[in-house]
Amino acid sequence: MARLVVIGGDAAGMSAASQVRRMQPEREIIVFERGSHTSYAACGIPFYVAGLVEDVGKLIARTPEQFREKYRIQAMIRHEVLAIFPKEQRILVRDLEKNEERQEPYDELLIATGADPVRTGFDGEESTNVHLVSTLVHARGINQALSDGAIRHVAIVGGGYIGLEMAEAFLLRGLEVTMIHRGPELMATFDPDMGRHVSEALRQGGIDLHLHTALEGFTHENGKVSALLTSQGSIPTDMVILGIGVRPASRLAKEAGLSLGPKDSIRVNELQQTDHAHIWAAGDCAQSFHLVSRRPAYIALGTIANRQGRIAGINLGGGYATFPGVLGTSIAKFMETECARTGLNERELKQLGWQYVEAQISTKTLPRYYPGSTAMQVKVLAEKGSGKLLGVQIVGGPGSAKRIDTAAMALHAGLRLDEFIHADLSYAPPFSGVWDPLVIAARQAMKKV
């Protein structure tokens, strides 16, 4: 049977490989992975740093050995793919251990190279106390640095999901934390009027937060950074965490002549096929289709990577499946404050030129008489005229953010507000007020449609 080669042994790549194996017990499947690990939960790294996960090994879902033995998938770690030759259906691989290069043929190729963290480009970035947060090697590096007790202060650059979770992690480790963020409020995928509730939570939690603050360089000496240089002045620190986003690892694809989409992600169709025969792509290196904007989008998230990988795997395994698209649903927490969002935000709607209405409510997670009820903010965006739901954002206490899935399902089904508000949602005092907060917000928005 045709030889399947997968580049990248994490979420998308191994989801696809495992799916093919389930469908084709005899298929030859080889995975080349540049790093030392397969199929690990990068999303778990902040919780390992926090000390909530004791052993970094627990973040590994399956080792290369398990893939070989249980799935008969040849998972070749420490093998970097250097080039793809589409016409010849070959790739150039370097064995990083032996320091040898060789060519490998494929009948079908899946590119699942993921995303690379964005670098600052500033002098000093390569210092030993400047850390990224995307691989288990990074995770171990951070924890090793913390273990000798010399680190008192950490500076986090970037107030997105990673920044939020790392801020919590360092607080739990008893460190002083400064965060700088370029935007007006934390969480750039939220509207600022919702993001401000997250900013407030970090401030109240003891984070020294600098908004509207851009990184402009590092003060560094002997391979160590001693201060961030920012648009608002210098910030002395013992350790720097960079969490300023990711970009698709699409260099190989680009050099092979494959078409690229938003933010240079690899262009794919609904089957996860690129525009070259026999080359597929899935995960953080590939584009998605946004179900609300009805346009290609680039959103790097573990859920999407796994789902795209599974779709690619079904098609590569002789089945048929299409990936309908994404909503950009995401969720995070900082201590007791949770936040989640789905669909489009105001900035995205303005870019599209769509007319919309919005409503924002401040309510409680539980009935006011029930202990543990906390503040909960909900924002609903809907299309002017039609009332079609376009996006929802939530910031609130424990038990608030996961409710975003209710909104995501409504967006997935393309519901209008007048349909959404009639959904029969669950109520009991330990879980919710009798009128669901999402429904209250949707009713407010309806008045403006």
Added chain:
Amino acid sequence: MARLVVIGGDAAGMSAASQVRRMQPEREIIVFERGSHTSYAACGIPFYVAGLVEDVGKLIARTPEQFREKYRIQAMIRHEVLAIFPKEQRILVRDLEKNEERQEPYDELLIATGADPVRTGFDGEESTNVHLVSTLVHARGINQALSDGAIRHVAIVGGGYIGLEMAEAFLLRGLEVTMIHRGPELMATFDPDMGRHVSEALRQGGIDLHLHTALEGFTHENGKVSALLTSQGSIPTDMVILGIGVRPASRLAKEAGLSLGPKDSIRVNELQQTDHAHIWAAGDCAQSFHLVSRRPAYIALGTIANRQGRIAGINLGGGYATFPGVLGTSIAKFMETECARTGLNERELKQLGWQYVEAQISTKTLPRYYPGSTAMQVKVLAEKGSGKLLGVQIVGGPGSAKRIDTAAMALHAGLRLDEFIHADLSYAPPFSGVWDPLVIAARQAMKKV
């Protein structure tokens, strides 16, 4: 403007009255309420008994005085309506304080009489230590009985939502608790294979649980019950709680000649109109339309009562709104075990004669490496052939049950499994595994469609 009379001053009645007032500032609105309270959270009673809510007054959303002053709604408490005369558009009311009867005219009448707890009919039921759990008077009675410290053991009859919450309440108060339940497993609105996880939780929590056990009478003397007589023998106890369900308080409607629906609930159309001109009904006394079975149904829940009341209010207030129907979504917890359900269960599907597939999975609420991850059971029911989602049941640890709303929204939108599984749901380790448990269960069910 036409005189609106409302019978019943709780969820449905006061939702409707308030809605009318918002739309018609000058409308004459009179509410007759048999009890001493308006608009209270009966669902909060178990948590008051548990000691989680200190003052029973906190369960009152708005007092009659607040309705009078803020809403100019004449909320007449301790007024029992004895009869409705549809032709004359009058009702017969008794002032329970003055012990006087009088007739009152209406132009429009809303019946919102709620539901009455089911009685056993056995001798001894009226004893002072046998308690129902549906009004604030009941709530105070239970807490007064507990306050003198003589009660050591409580016997709960009925293992539904009320039974579950009361069992937790008495455990938290340090009492010994026995529960008897007629069915094979607790929670009759769940399938027994899911209900058994709830039964197990109560046993592990220290409840002396007797399944397959019917109440057959009481041992009582001098107005006090000293033991339950059951199909499995006698159970000595200091206090009895009856939680064996409710039935619609539809006697007035029936005697006035109005048509009744399932379980003698008052028949209404989508506007909440009965089959008599100028008479409306909403809440626990009225029928609902079940969105999955496409048939009338009787489901007594606070959420439905509020929503039906609001719809009736919009129509009575000169607007137009229809109540699309219900899914029977409900949720409850016992200590750390949560349960929720939506749509139809196997028993209901068999009664309809529908062919269905089912899948049940046992998974975790969070990634296995994240602290606090607990067991979570999910059951999915879908139509054979079409794959249309028909029902979902969840039993699991903290953070599991509220996810039922995601399924409820999918049912509300009429999604098939192959649509459901592609929804872009939120993921981060403190909230969920990368593959959502509902999606995993739906994928299992899809294989059988």
